[in-house]
Amino acid sequence: MTTMSAAEPTRRDFLFVATGAAGVVGAAATLVPLIAQMNPDASTVAAGAPIEVDLAPIAEGQIIKVFWRGKPIYISHRTKKEIDEARTVPLSDLPDPQADQDRVKPGHDQWLVVIGICTHLGCIPLAHQGNYDGWFCPCHGSQYDTSGRIRQGPAPANLPLPPYAFLSDSKIQIG
Amino acid sequence: MSGSSTDKTLRTSGLQTWPHNLKRADGDGPYEPPAYKPSNAALRWLEDRLPIVGLAYSAGVSYPTPRNLNYWWTFGGILTFMLVVQIVTGIVLVMHYVPESTMAFNSVEHIMRDVNYGWLLRYLHSNGAAMFFLAGYVHMFRGMYYGSYKSPREVLWILGVVIYLLMMATGFMGYVLPWGQMSYWAATVITNLFSAIPVVGESIVTWLWGGFSVGSPTLTRFFSLHYLLPFAIAAVVVLHIWALHVVGQNNPTGIDPQTDKETVPFTPHATIKDGFFIALFSILYAWFVFEIPNFLGHADNYIPANPAVTPSHIVPEWYYLPFYAILRSIPNKLLGVIALFASIGILALLPWLDTSRVKSATYRPLYKQFFWLFVVTCVLLGWLGSKPPEGGYVIMSRLLTAWYFVHFIIVLPLLGLIEQPKPLPSSISEALLKGRGTALLIALAVGAATLVGAPQRAAAQEHGDVQPPRNTWSFAGPFGKFDRGQLQRGFKVYHDVCQTCHSLALLSFRNLGEEGGPEFSPAEVAAIAAEYKVKDGPNDQGDMFERPGRPADHFPPPFPNEQAARFVNGGSLPPDMSVLAKARQYERGFPWFVIDMFIPYQELGVDYMVALLKGYAPKPADVTMPAGMQYNTYFPGHAIGMPPPLSDGVVTYTDGAPQTADQYAKDIAAFLMWAAEPTLEARKRIGFQVMIFLVVFTGMLYFSKKKVWATAH
Numbered sequence: 018m019t020t021m022s023a024a025e026p027t028r029r030d031f032l033f034v035a036t037g038a039a040g041v042v043g044a045a046a047t048l049v050p051l052i053a054q055m056n057p058d059a060s061t062v063a064a065g066a067p068i069e070v071d072l073a074p075i076a077e078g079q080i081i082k083v084f085w086r087g088k089p090i091y092i093s094h095r096t097k098k099e100i101d102e103a104r105t106v107p108l109s110d111l112p113d114p115q116a117d118q119d120r121v122k123p124g125h126d127q128w129l130v131v132i133g134i135c136t137h138l139g140c141i142p143l144a145h146q147g148n149y150d151g152w153f154c155p156c157h158g159s160q161y162d163t164s165g166r167i168r169q170g171p172a173p174a175n176l177p178l179p180p181y182a183f184l185s186d187s188k189i190q191i192g
Numbered sequence: 193m194s195g196s197s198t199d200k201t202l203r204t205s206g207l208q209t210w211p212h213n214l215k216r217a218d219g220d221g222p223y224e225p226p227a228y229k230p231s232n233a234a235l236r237w238l239e240d241r242l243p244i245v246g247l248a249y250s251a252g253v254s255y256p257t258p259r260n261l262n263y264w265w266t267f268g269g270i271l272t273f274m275l276v277v278q279i280v281t282g283i284v285l286v287m288h289y290v291p292e293s294t295m296a297f298n299s300v301e302h303i304m305r306d307v308n309y310g311w312l313l314r315y316l317h318s319n320g321a322a323m324f325f326l327a328g329y330v331h332m333f334r335g336m337y338y339g340s341y342k343s344p345r346e347v348l349w350i351l352g353v354v355i356y357l358l359m360m361a362t363g364f365m366g367y368v369l370p371w372g373q374m375s376y377w378a379a380t381v382i383t384n385l386f387s388a389i390p391v392v393g394e395s396i397v398t399w400l401w402g403g404f405s406v407g408s409p410t411l412t413r414f415f416s417l418h419y420l421l422p423f424a425i426a427a428v429v430v431l432h433i434w435a436l437h438v439v440g441q442n443n444p445t446g447i448d449p450q451t452d453k454e455t456v457p458f459t460p461h462a463t464i465k466d467g468f469f470i471a472l473f474s475i476l477y478a479w480f481v482f483e484i485p486n487f488l489g490h491a492d493n494y495i496p497a498n499p500a501v502t503p504s505h506i507v508p509e510w511y512y513l514p515f516y517a518i519l520r521s522i523p524n525k526l527l528g529v530i531a532l533f534a535s536i537g538i539l540a541l542l543p544w545l546d547t548s549r550v551k552s553a554t555y556r557p558l559y560k561q562f563f564w565l566f567v568v569t570c571v572l573l574g575w576l577g578s579k580p581p582e583g584g585y586v587i588m589s590r591l592l593t594a595w596y597f598v599h600f601i602i603v604l605p606l607l608g609l610i611e612q613p614k615p616l617p618s619s620i621s622e623a624l625l626k627g628r629g630t631a632l633l634i635a636l637a638v639g640a641a642t643l644v645g646a647p648q649r650a651a652a653q654e655h656g657d658v659q660p661p662r663n664t665w666s667f668a669g670p671f672g673k674f675d676r677g678q679l680q681r682g683f684k685v686y687h688d689v690c691q692t693c694h695s696l697a698l699l700s701f702r703n704l705g706e707e708g709g710p711e712f713s714p715a716e717v718a719a720i721a722a723e724y725k726v727k728d729g730p731n732d733q734g735d736m737f738e739r740p741g742r743p744a745d746h747f748p749p750p751f752p753n754e755q756a757a758r759f760v761n762g763g764s765l766p767p768d769m770s771v772l773a774k775a776r777q778y779e780r781g782f783p784w785f786v787i788d789m790f791i792p793y794q795e796l797g798v799d800y801m802v803a804l805l806k807g808y809a810p811k812p813a814d815v816t817m818p819a820g821m822q823y824n825t826y827f828p829g830h831a832i833g834m835p836p837p838l839s840d841g842v843v844t845y846t847d848g849a850p851q852t853a854d855q856y857a858k859d860i861a862a863f864l865m866w867a868a869e870p871t872l873e874a875r876k877r878i879g880f881q882v883m884i885f886l887v888v889f890t891g892m893l894y895f896s897k898k899k900v901w902a903t904a905h
Binding site: 029032033035036039040042043046049050051053054055056058059060061063064066 | 280284287288302305306307308309310312313700702706742743744885888889892893895896899
């Protein structure tokens with residue numbers, strides 16, 4: 018049996034390393050479908066497609082709730098009083114400072130569209146309740162104002178905005 | 193032996209995981225393989241507390257394996273690999289499957305269509321079961337040929353029989369889960385077997401069903417047990433491997449290694465050999481999964497379970513066919529059931545039925561012939577199990593069933609007494625100086641014949657059917673692709689003609705725009721969807737209402753329910769067309785069904801459909817037809833409720849294709865092929881890449897194996 022110098026890599030070593038590498042590649046490739054199958058499937062993604070909401074039936078001062086991607090979305094047709102309340106608050110008073118103008122679409126100040134999930138631990142806040150004329154979360158007492166911003170309570174952040182756009186003055190597309 | 197505490201832990205634990213009867217080559221007592229001595233301090237710490245790494249080392253690395261094992265001995269490794277594959281694919285499938293009678297079939301189609309790589313996971317699991325059984329039968333036949341069940345391996349063998357029984361139960365229950373026609377009726381037939389038991393039979397059947405017939409309670413409990421049993425199999429496999437390690441592997445000579453010089457360490461020698469053959473086996477597996485995924489299945493299982501309609505031929509999957517033949521060959525119900533269970537149970541008695549002292553058939557010239565006769569008997573019984581129990585088939589089944597039992601009860605005991613074995617070598621070393629057998633090729637051919645001979649497409653057999661002519665399809669073959677234009681035309685045919693009566697419930701409008709299909713643009717898809725009226729609601733008043741369709745909606749059915757559909761269509765129910773192209777087939781006969789595996793040909797459904805659409809003919813004078821039915825050359829029974837739907841010019845094509853009935857037939861069939869298998873192109877594309885990788889990888893493993901064994905030989 019020929020002795021081979023242990024210091025020099027041999028053809029045999031190359032074969033073993035290459036085979037091992039191919040095995041690792043194969044194993045990694047095998048993992049791809051196993052992990053990918055847990056991602057949302059095509060029908061779930063399709064069901065999460067954008068929805069259109071007709072704003073015409075919503076009276077001034079009324080707040081409706083729609084669902085998109087399994088999440089509740091509040092659409093608030095704000096009165097002038099509510100808009101002014103939101104705009105006269107100094108930003109330094111807000112735990113999560115954000116101007117009301119940044120939370121609505123330009124030219125559509127009366128329409129506030131927010132995801133109705135409390136940023137504390139995920140309960141659905143109740144509309145038209147609380148000390149700030151906005152939302153009140155019954156779970157741990159967080160209170161949001163007419164712009165959906167957190168004012169008081171354990172929640173750390175303002176009610177988030179879903180992606181949405183105005184298709185016309187009386188119709189929005191959410192998502 | 194002094195040394196680290198590791199040594200003491202393993203040695204004094206009493207668990208010896210290598211053969212007890214192996215001696216040291218230098219003649220100084222029993223052989224002990226090199227101990228696990230970790231240089232890493234953390235590993236030493238673990239080893240002192242739970243010597244699990246050392247156990248794995250002594251069982252899988254330093255474990256002394258006979259050096260003369262041939263490739264038949266790789267099937268244990270292949271089986272372990274397949275068990276892992278089945279468990280892993282099964283667990284991920286369960287993340288999406290719904291085990292309830294009204295939702296199960298659709299949840300499987302949801303997996304096939306919507307779940308990312310769902311089609312791959314499903315086909316891996318269904319074909320994996322077949323591969324599992326194929327490897328299992330090879331493994332068992334190997335044991336029978338080489339006498340691996342003889343002392344001291346009786347318990348090893350019996351554990352194997354237990355595993356086999358658990359596999360059969362698991363496979364049966366798994367097949368019920370898709371809740372197709374075969375699922376439902378196989379469940380009915382097999383559970384009804386227990387009614388043969390006197391006195392308590394009917395109560396047992398009711399208890400199994402959880403109702404007065406197979407239904408949702410049956411499905412849910414089968415689901416529970418199907419999930420459980422593979423882990424029971426895994427536990428028995430652990431015992432099986434433990435029992436193996438205590439006595440050591442058998443080998444082709446049937447003479448156990450006497451010293452460690454006749455063995456090699458399991459790693460790298462057996463590991464690389466197993467690895468190579470697992471990769472080779474995977475090529476066969478991949479061929480089924482990617483090229484002919486429905487070849488081994490039965491088309492009727494793409495028809496949702498219908499308790500009111502029994503399929504014309506109820507047949508189990510190929511791996512049960514020999515036992516099905518045995519069951520049906522006994523004219524008495526109870527005795528047939530007893531024969532069925534006895535045919536498996538008798539395997540457990542093999543160590544005592546075979547009286548020969550000589551283990552390996554290599555040295556038993558007479559037994560060798562009876563062995564191959566037994567293999568042929570099993571294959572023929574399998575073929576007969578797929579045939580209707582009529583005429584000559586019944587006689588053949590009875591003769592072969594009798595021979596099956598004669599082989600065990602008469603031949604084996606007698607042979608040991610009267611056979612003159614060939615002179616045995618004194619040891620493995622002596623035997624190695626002579627040549628090796630090449631029974632591998634013969635048996636692989638037999639194995640392939642078993643696989644291929646079994647799935648006789650029994651569906652169209654009894655009506656003396658005319659064979660539909662084969663058409664050329666752009667999507668046929670390993671590199672097939674759909675013709676977008678043809679799919680779009682086919683959709684037009686569906687839209688203008690078929691959808692008046694036929695639903696397409698499993699498809700959504702958005703599928704029309706997805707890759708691999710007609711690939712309409714998003715605007716076109718939205719426009720198509722908006723044409724349809726879809727039921728929605730309730731609204732705030734509590735009423736249901738209709739609205740224009742959206743891409744995410746499914747195609748709405750033309751009739752609100754089955755009764756309305758039958759009423760309008762003279763009592764006939766126009767079937768839903770979502771999987772119709774996979775739910776139809778025709779008898780191919782020998783040798784075509786063998787050749788089909790290799791071409792590959794899997795367009796039986798669409799060829800049948802085209803033939804049917806063009807196959808309306810005037811009723812022959814000697815045939816009577818029920819009122820309101822039409823004569824069709826290719827429809828089983830020739831009496832079809834659907835009037836000829838296609839005629840020249842009935843659909844307007846805008847792309848210049850001929851507006852003939854023949855063209856419409858081809859286009860709608862292609863469309864329905866896509867509807868049944870929207871992931872076809874992805875399957876073939878990924879399949880090609882996987883096959884290339886596997887061929888290259890297998891080659892690399894082969895040369896690695898040769899290098900590893902260069903010094904051993």
